[in-house]
Amino acid sequence: MKHSAGLLLFRRTDHGLEVLLGHMGGPFFTRRDAGAWTVPKGEYDPEEPAWDAARREFQEELGLEPPDGEAVPLGEVRQTNGKIVTAWAVEADLDPATIDPGTFPMEWPPKSGRIQEFPELDRVEWFGLERARTVIVKAQAAFLDRLAEHSV
Numbered sequence: 001m002k003h004s005a006g007l008l009l010f011r012r013t014d015h016g017l018e019v020l021l022g023h024m025g026g027p028f029f030t031r032r033d034a035g036a037w038t039v040p041k042g043e044y045d046p047e048e049p050a051w052d053a054a055r056r057e058f059q060e061e062l063g064l065e066p067p068d069g070e071a072v073p074l075g076e077v078r079q080t081n082g083k084i085v086t087a088w089a090v091e092a093d094l095d096p097a098t099i100d101p102g103t104f105p106m107e108w109p110p111k112s113g114r115i116q117e118f119p120e121l122d123r124v125e126w127f128g129l130e131r132a133r134t135v136i137v138k139a140q141a142a143f144l145d146r147l148a149e150h151s152v
Contacts, residue, residue: 002083005054006041007066008074008143009092010151011126017151019132019144020094022061022121025101027108029122037135039087039143040121050086061120063100067092074146079139087140089147096124 009020021037023029029036040061044053051071058066072089079085101119108116129148133141 002043003046003050003086004041004043004083005050005057005086006039006088007054007058007071008039008087008089008147009067009094010089010147011091011093012151015128017129017148018126019089019129019147020096020124020126021132021136022101022124025119025122026104026106027118033135035135035137037125037127037132038121038137039085039140040124041085041087042120043083051088054086054088060102062094062124063102064094064098066090067094072147072150074143077139077142079137085140087143089143089150094124096126099124 011018022040024036024038040058042057042060055066067090069090069092074087074089076084076086101121103117103119105115105117108114129144132144
């Protein structure tokens with residue numbers, strides 16, 4: 001079973017809470033919106049503490065140091081692919097224009113023998129909670145609910 005860990009940044013605005021989500025890179029998600037946004041996260045080995053993995057993956061995915069601040073545990077969810085995702089929320093502001101995403105290699109087009117590099121996340125954006133619920137990977141919506149409960 002695969003495990004991923006990530007950091008969900010949030011900020012308080014005049015319009016309520018906003019969360020920073022990443023749009024998954026690569027050709028499969030190019031034209032998708034709903035279900036194509038995620039908490040910046042990545043897989044880790046069982047020997048690595050999930051918190052350390054979440055901070056490492058934040059840096060790998062966004063090319064930025066993970067912010068300091070109180071980490072609010074949001075628990076785990078199981079995605080439809082069976083992957084267990086653990087997340088923490090951290091209150092911080094970040095300019096989406098400053099990201100420098102990591103990349104991954106993939107054969108594209110399929111069966112072409114050509115390996116291309118794609119960004120892990122092709123963009124990040126701030127979303128209000130209601131809008132975030134419409135675009136985030138379905139299982140991860142539980143993180144939004146847990147964050148909202150914590151921030152009351």
